[in-house]
Amino acid sequence: MKLVLNKLRTKNDIIRKLSSQLEPDSLAWSQLFTDATFLAKNQIDSNQIQSLILPNTYEFYWNVTPEKVLDRLTDYTNTFWNEERNAKAAKLKLTRAQIITIASIVEEETNKKNEKPTIASVYINRYRIGMNLGADPTVKFAVGDFKLKRILTVHTQIASPYNTYKYVGLPPGPICTPSETSIDAVLHAAETKYLFFCAKEDFSGYHNFASTYAEHLVNAKKYQAALNARGIR
Numbered sequence: 001m002k003l004v005l006n007k008l009r010t011k012n013d014i015i016r017k018l019s020s021q022l023e024p025d026s027l028a029w030s031q032l033f034t035d036a037t038f039l040a041k042n043q044i045d046s047n048q049i050q051s052l053i054l055p056n057t058y059e060f061y062w063n064v065t066p067e068k069v070l071d072r073l074t075d076y077t078n079t080f081w082n083e084e085r086n087a088k089a090a091k092l093k094l095t096r097a098q099i100i101t102i103a104s105i106v107e108e109e110t111n112k113k114n115e116k117p118t119i120a121s122v123y124i125n126r127y128r129i130g131m132n133l134g135a136d137p138t139v140k141f142a143v144g145d146f147k148l149k150r151i152l153t154v155h156t157q158i159a160s161p162y163n164t165y166k167y168v169g170l171p172p173g174p175i176c177t178p179s180e181t182s183i184d185a186v187l188h189a190a191e192t193k194y195l196f197f198c199a200k201e202d203f204s205g206y207h208n209f210a211s212t213y214a215e216h217l218v219n220a221k222k223y224q225a226a227l228n229a230r231g232i233r
Helices: 011-021 026-033 036-041 046-052 066-080 083-092 096-109 113-128 136-143 180-187 213-230
Strands: 002-005 056-059 196-199 207-210
Touching (some): 011 046, 026 066, 046 066, 046 096, 056 066, 083 096, 083 180, 096 113, 096 180
Antiparallel strands (some): 196 207
8 A cells, every 4th residue: 555644743643544544553653753772773863753654655455564664764765865965964963853944944834835945944044153043943843832923022932942932952853853954944945144034924935034133023013913814803
């Protein structure tokens, strides 16, 4: 059978997807994803399951074991991480895990492929100077509400290591299974001095970028006014 894996956000999303299409039930997947030997073999912890999976179409027998499924998925992921990509990660002085985590944020920020390298540059620049990432998608992940239209103070104060407004550095793991496009966008991040971006007020899905907070405030006010005009809260 064909197993189509698209973007999946949480570990539970992955478990639900796999258990709904393959014979092993959710308990079998849960046990594997917390198994110390499995985690050590893949050099991850239980917060980084998303890093093993690249969205794609895979073929399996429906009664395949969880171990064999993950072996197949990780084989594909390891093939994707060829010598060239590993070299680019090393040049950026970022590990594979860090690249995937940043890529997962980029994945959630935009569907515009041509804008992803610029958004990646913002998060890399922030990370390098020790600035809070301040990524709205990580707050949505921390809150567990992916339909939030506006991130408010009540959300940015939540005590979660995934809340990148409150805590400096990268979250403990990816906030989704990022696409190959988003991973490559991080590996080929634009060279910019941007530290801020805000959705464009025309709701095109693109963003206005800024190097200073003063510039960012101007962009943010335009977007907030557009939200208010539409009654979006």
